[in-house]
Amino acid sequence: MTKVDISGEKSLFLDVQESSEFYFSNESNSEVKLIIRSIGQCELNFYFKENNAVSDVKILFLCDQDLKAKARIFFSGINNQVRLDVRGIARGNAKVFFDAGVDIAPHAEQTDVYISEKGVIFDKAKINFFPNLQIAQNNVKAGHAASVKNYREDDLFYLFSRGLNESEAKNLLLEGFLGDFSEYIQIQEILPHAQR
Helix, strand or coil: CEEEECCCCCEEEEEECCCEEEEECCCCEEEEEEEEECCCEEEEEEEECCCCCEEEEEEEEEECCCEEEEEEEEECCCCCEEEEEEEEEECCCCEEEEEEEEEECCCCCCCEEEEEEEEEECCCCEEEEEEEEEECCCCCEEEEEEEEEECCHHHHHHHHHCCCCHHHHHHHHHHHHHHHHHHCCCHHHHCCCCCC
């Protein structure tokens, strides 16, 4: 398992090839972006043991094979704020199981955490999200949301009516879905026959 110290880092981008642990320091303000590309199994652990950290953790998975992934945020420090944004694209016959969760220790007061999981499927692929909140402290804010979308012809109809062809319409939808990751991912990686 790879260990990464985030102290002093303002922005970090990693192409994840194996399970990893990330440690955040006191009063850090950081953004971490991770891309998982069909590696079978992956476990990502994020540790907030100190106080007053603010972090955005963004994870993108691209799968055309099965993936079992787990992302866990462990809080033992006070007054930490984290947003975990998981986005995934699955195609072919891929089956994805993504378990994202938090573990807030009894003394981790004033923790503020939100998990968002969004997926897009093509072909016969499946994505299952499992948000998980383990909270042992009352003075916290914690929430989660999860959704999976299958793009169909009727979803593309509006864009067709505006003069876009199928390839252009799918590109536009995926670029919107990828958000911050669009600068790191080429649409051709997701849809091999797409045109830019």
